[in-house]
Amino acid sequence: MGEFDLIERLRERFGLEIGDDAAITVPGGATATSVDALVDGVHFRRKWTPLRAIGHKALAASLSDLAAMAAEPGEAYVVLGVPEDLSEPDCLEIYEGIDALARETQTQLAGGDVSRAPALTLSVTVVGHAADPASFVRRSGAGPGDALALTGELGGAAAGLLLLERPDLAASVGKDVAARLRARQLEPAPRLAAARALAAAGATAMIDVSDGLAADAAHLAAASGVGLEIDVEKAPIQPGVAELAEAAGVAVTDLTLGGGEDYELLVAVPTEALGPAAAAVRAAGAELTTIGAVIEGAGIRLEGPDGSIEPPPGYDQLRTPASP
C-alpha cells in the first residue's frame, strides 16, 4: 500500500477532496476548533475494537468537544497513523466508521494526512460553527445559584471497557445489557443536538464528560471560578453498571465518577431555565437530570448517601499506562 494509492481510494470511496495543500472554507461567522488523538493501546485496543468503531470513536471524541461548545459541526480533518500490519482495506474500514458518523452529524470530511506510525493513531481536528462567538457555550460562565445538570447516564463506557478486558463478567449482567455497555465504550454518541438545545435554553457553562465526571466537573469549576456541589445519588447510572461493578469487585463510583468517555454533557443552567432546558434536551433525544448546584468558592464537593466522597482520579492521558 502506498500513500498516494490510499489517498486515491479515499477520494473515490468517500469523496474526500485532497487536491490542494489545504482545504478552503468560508466560515461566515465564528468557529470553534478542537483536536483529539486516539492511540492504540492508550485510548482503544485494536484487538477488541472493530475497525469501523475505531474510526467512529475518533470522530465522536472530537465532535463531543464541539458539542460541549454547542457548536454546529462543520469540517473534520483526519490524520491516520498506519502501522505496518494494517492493510489498505483495514484503513478503508476505519474510514467507513468515520464517514458514517460524519454523514449522521453533517460533518464534512475536508482533508487530512496519512503516515506510517508504530501504532494505529488517529488525530481528528474538527471545526464547528456559530453565528457569532457569544453563541458558543464555554466552561467559564457558571455562576453561584445556577443548577448543575447532566445529560444521559454515567458509567456505561467504563463498564463496557471492563467487559472488553474481562469477557467473563458478562454473565453478571446478561447478554443484552453487556452488549449495550460495550457499545457505549466502542461507539460513543456525541450529544450535539442536546448541546444546542441547552445553549438555546440559556446554559451558562458546559463541558463534555470525557475524563470522568469528577475530573471534568473540577475543570468546569476552575474555569468558572466557582465551586460545584454534586449529589452523587442523583446522577443516573446506566443499567448494568452497578451489577458489573459488584461482580468485578470495584466501587460503582470508580465507573460513574472516575470513568471517562461517557461523552455526556455537564452543564450549568440558571434554575428558572431548568424546566425549558430539560424539555428541549428531551426533544433532542436525551434526558436532563439536575445533579447539584453551582456555589461560591472553588473545587468540587461530591455528596454521597454517607457523606462526602473522595473524588476518584480522572483519566490522565499521560499517566494511564500505554499498554497491558
Place this chain on the structure above:
Amino acid sequence: MGEFDLIERLRERFGLEIGDDAAITVPGGATATSVDALVDGVHFRRKWTPLRAIGHKALAASLSDLAAMAAEPGEAYVVLGVPEDLSEPDCLEIYEGIDALARETQTQLAGGDVSRAPALTLSVTVVGHAADPASFVRRSGAGPGDALALTGELGGAAAGLLLLERPDLAASVGKDVAARLRARQLEPAPRLAAARALAAAGATAMIDVSDGLAADAAHLAAASGVGLEIDVEKAPIQPGVAELAEAAGVAVTDLTLGGGEDYELLVAVPTEALGPAAAAVRAAGAELTTIGAVIEGAGIRLEGPDGSIEPPPGYDQLRTPASP
C-alpha cells in the same frame, strides 16, 4: 509527568489558552486548513534531531502547506504524542521550537492535545486566512503557456539527511557547508512571504516541494490537467549537494528531484508576470528561477543535458521504511 501538569506548564510558558473544549476564532473571510503529522523514525529521528528542531519542523511542514496556498498564517493546533521516555522538560523544549517559529510567522498557538504514544508524534493543524477564497492559489490553475518557476534551491534537505545518517561524509563539503545542509533538513523555513508575493504577482498554481520536485510537479500537473516540462539543469542546487552526492555515490538528481522537504515553492506564472514576480519574491527574501513551462497534455517531462530523465520516486509516507 501528568497530562494536566504538562498542559498547565504549556499555559504558563507559552500562554496557550486551553481553557475550553475548543478554541474560538472569528475568521472574517476565507480559511485554508491543513494538517501534517511527523512521526519519530519516519519523518525525523529523535536521536539526531534537537528537540527544538523537532517542534520547529512540525510547525514548518504545516505552514509550508499554507504558503503553497498563499494564505496568511492564523492559528495552529498541536497534538503531541509522548513516549514513556520523554520528560516534561523535553516536551517543553519541543514547544520552544514550535513557539519560536509561531512568533516569527505570527501564528497563534490556539490549542491542542497531549497523549501517550509509542513514538514521539506531532500532528499540527494550521488554519490560514485570506479575504476571500479566490485569494488563495490552488494547484489547479496552471494553463499552457505559463512559465514554471521555483523559489530557492533544491537538494539541501536530502543532503542534510544524508549527512545526519553518515557524518563521515561531512569532510567532502567542509564544516560550514555541512552545517547549512543539516540545518536545511532540521529547521526548514516555510516560504510564506514569497508565496504571498507570488500570489500578488499573478501566480496561477502553486505547490510546496515537500515530497520531491518530480512528485510534487506531477501533483500540480494532475490537478491543473496540464503537462509540465522541466529543464532540470536550470533548477538551482544548494551549494555542497553535488559534492556530497558524489562522495556518497548517489545521483545528484536523487537529492534534487527525489528528495523532499526542501519546502520551496513550485509555481506557474504567466510569462508576462515573471519579471514582477521575481522582483516581488526577491523583496520577500528569496530568488525565483524559471525552470520550465506549462504545456498541453499530462504528466511531467524532465529534460537533462543528455535527454530525458526518469523521474525518481517521491517521498511516500507509507512506503518509506519506518525505522532504520
